[in-house]
Amino acid sequence: MKDVDIKALAAALKERADQIETADDVINERLCWNLRDDDDSFYSTEHMSDDELQAAAVEDLLNVVQHRMEGKEVGGDIEHFLRFLTGASKERARAAFEADFVKSLVVVLPNGHIELNPEHMQDAMDFAGVWIEGWEPLTTEAVYYANPKF
Template identity: 40%
Template sequence: MTEITTDDIRAFVDLAQDEAAALHQLDGSAIKAFADAWYLVDTDVISIRNMDDEELRKAIVEELVDVEYWRRHGKKMSYRVEDLVRFLPAVLHSRVMGAFADPHLQSFLERRDDGELRIDPVHLQDAMDFCGVWLEGEAPLTDEAVYIAGPGYR
């Protein structure tokens, strides 16, 4: 068994931060097309196949919170219902759409005539608390310990 050292961890964190910085240089459509930046995927490392139903609902909301993150950072990013399954094989589409139809998850959404899928600003805090991911400048509404990662956290 190979021992992981502090230097190994630092190198991994530095690589992740470099990749995040590079991602920020892309336009919205390129970010949206980069599968490694999203949660609704089916890869050897991350797959919705390994998620239970609750984890899948949280991953859907987390993806929508991330879309809000990119929009707040000036990225023009169209996001529609069909984008939820863009990185998934057809056999997994119905599972995602079933999770997406959950009434609790639906309660976070803004109804838009243009077909865009967005979290309703009134329910953004609820959505972040549900999925366990908070946008910069936002805070969880809990006294429990949470993990917050971002620039400068080492």
């Protein structure tokens, strides 16, 4: 594995993120998406487990919601979400979208676009481990206790 200056990489990513203004910028910028294999950023779906790959797919669907909240029209069909993958990675990601739980979170529009079902946003955010600012939990009560003593 190569030595990586994480702080420099993070700074470069933040700088690039600050430059992204239009939907076309978002659509074409690989770093905006989780389903990608990049040698430059040392990021690859190849080393993800099936569960991690499913969470990455849901996170990309959440990214669509976030970008639309910012006024950017992004999203598309399954091929749109797989565009930065090739070979086995592409087939594994396709299978992630077909996993029962992931399918339970999405709707397929008549034009073939895949979107999160608004009724399942909290489930999607909990599953992906990403919370979109502006969304409120469905309940104010604690949903899960790992140990009631804490």
